[in-house]
Amino acid sequence: MPLAGADPVRARAALDAERARLLAELGEPIEAPGQVTYGSQAAAASHVFEQQRDLALRDRSRIELGLVEAALRRLDDGTYGSCTSCGKPIAAERLEAIPWAALCIDCARKGSR
Ligand SMILES: [Zn+2]
Numbered sequence: 001m002p003l004a005g006a007d008p009v010r011a012r013a014a015l016d017a018e019r020a021r022l023l024a025e026l027g028e029p030i031e032a033p034g035q036v037t038y039g040s041q042a043a044a045a046s047h048v049f050e051q052q053r054d055l056a057l058r059d060r061s062r063i064e065l066g067l068v069e070a071a072l073r074r075l076d077d078g079t080y081g082s083c084t085s086c087g088k089p090i091a092a093e094r095l096e097a098i099p100w101a102a103l104c105i106d107c108a109r110k111g112s113r
Contacts, residue, residue: 008075014099015072022065030054064100071100083107 030051038044074080083090083104090104103111 008080011080011095011099012072012075015068015075018099019065019068019072022061022068025061026058026065030058067100067102070102074102085111 038047071080074082074084081090081095082088084102085107086104088104088106090101094101094105101108
């Protein structure tokens with residue numbers, strides 16, 4: 001039983017939904033710099049700030065999309081639910097909370113230290 005605790009059908013549904021959400025988010029156009037005329041320095045500054053925030057969010061979405069797609073590949077090759085670092089099964093509760101989790105809780109803790 002390679003998929004210890006993980007329900008591949010539910011996991012795939014969750015990953016597909018998340019993937020669609022992220023793709024929609026990344027598909028939204030971001031206003032190109034230089035297209036807007038600003039009434040004031042402050043307006044320009046706040047606009048730049050918003051743009052940078054949008055880009056940061058987008059970076060995060062792109063990274064998450066990569067994780068989701070990697071998890072879908074692991075579902076296909078039957079390694080989903082195993083830690084990609086130590087190979088131990090990832091806890092079902094963790095996969096339920098983060099369906100694209102690639103690391104068990106122990107490795108995730110080690111990695112973020
Ligand atoms: Zn691990």
